[in-house]
Amino acid sequence: MAVFEPFEEGVEVQGSAVLSIVDGVPTVFEERAREILAVNDIDDPDPDEWYPQSNYLDAYRQIAEQVGDSTLKQIGRSTPENAEWPPGVDTPLAALQSIDDAYQLNHRGGEIGSYEATDAGRDRARVRCENPYPCVYDQGLVLGTVEAFSDDRATLREESDHCREDGGDVCTYVVEW
Numbered sequence: 412m413a414v415f416e417p418f419e420e421g422v423e424v425q426g427s428a429v430l431s432i433v434d435g436v437p438t439v440f441e442e443r444a445r446e447i448l449a450v451n452d453i454d455d456p457d458p459d460e461w462y463p464q465s466n467y468l469d470a471y472r473q474i475a476e477q478v479g480d481s482t483l484k485q486i487g488r489s490t491p492e493n494a495e496w497p498p499g500v501d502t503p504l505a506a507l508q509s510i511d512d513a514y515q516l517n518h519r520g521g522e523i524g525s526y527e528a529t530d531a532g533r534d535r536a537r538v539r540c541e542n543p544y545p546c547v548y549d550q551g552l553v554l555g556t557v558e559a560f561s562d563d564r565a566t567l568r569e570e571s572d573h574c575r576e577d578g579g580d581v582c583t584y585v586v587e588w
Contacts, residue, residue: 413543413575413578414544414546414575415468415471415543415545416468416543417465417521417523417543418522418523418524418543419520419521419523420465420521421521422463422518422519422521422523423464423518423520424461424462424517425459425461425516425518426456426462427458427459427517428518429448429453429456429462429467430456430458431486431490431493433445433448434489435486435488435490435493436478436482436485436486437485440478443477444474447470447473447474448470450470451466451469451470451473453467461519464523471483471544471545471548475547480545480547481547483547483548484547484548484551485551486548486551487548487549487550487551487553487554488551488552488554488555490552490555491552491555491558491559492555492559494513496509497509497512501560502560503534503536503556503560503561503565503588505560506557506559506560507536508528510526510552510553511525511526511528514542523543524541525539525541526538526540526541526542526549527541534563535585535586535588536557536585537570537585538553538583538584539581539582540553540582541580545576546576546582549582549584550567553565553567553584553586554567557588564588565587565588566586566587566588567584567585567586567587568584568585569583570584570585571583571584
């Protein structure tokens, strides 16, 4: 499955998720993020509206090309700071296991993929990412999720045989805290 390509046509993303692009970049890049969204027909995103996932993914692609992967990773890393967590989520593992719930709530209209987190031992989890978003975004999302629920800095290593960026279907990460 290709990164930046929706699994199905017609999938939409909720505006509050779209705004993670703006909220996740340093203040100096906010205007540029809004310009990139506008070029992709997402003008002045409203948190309560729905936007084509293909346009949203095109904006991610442009950020990768024009600003760089480190910005995509920062957007992913800051996403948990802007997210509302379900009641009872109070540990890094529980938070990682709830990523898919939030992902599913913020997308509609077809197959979108998934996130699956499993316990891999003391202060460690394995996270399987099967979606069309860039790998560096997912890496930042996993790290940021752990760090939102832990006092420790998280580390991450890829465990995939064939990464999505290289044409694989799934990326699997082991994260420790």
